[in-house]
Amino acid sequence: MTFPIRTLAALAAAGLAFGAATYTPPAAAREYVSVTVGTRPPPPRWERVPPPRAGYVWAPGYWNWYGGRYVWVGGHWYAGRPGYVYRPPVWRPYGHGWRIERETWYRDPHWHR
Structure with missing residues (x-):
């Protein structure tokens, strides 16, 4: 009776060892592209800022570098993140x-739950 238990324990140990040896954690989904441009960006465009929305943060428009020139990206709403501040x-x-x-969210040092 002890033979099947030892065999099962050995198989389980071998399976765990194989799994641990072949496991690769998922890569962090983080990318960063640095863009340096020789000319100053144009002044920001005037945008009508909509009235505040509960639970959302307004992200103002900005000039982005795309295809060898500045391209305007209009403002939009982001869902708010409690404890974070949008930059x-x-x-x-x-x-x-x-x-x-680039835009980012950073931890609000004054936020307490």
Whole structure:
């Protein structure tokens, strides 16, 4: 009777060892593309900001670099994230050009549940 139990235990151990040896965790879905442009972006366009919506954050429009030129991306709503603050994209001087810092959400240090 102990022979089948030992065999099953050995098979289970071998299966666990094989699974642990072949497991690869999923890659983090994070990408970052740095864009540096030689010319200053145009001034922001005027946009009518809609009235506030409960549970949403307004993301203002901005100039994006696409296809070798600046392209306007209109403002839009994002679902709010409790405990986080939205930071819109911004172009900053970088060396002899301009670099965009993409939009992001960062942890609100003053937020308490």
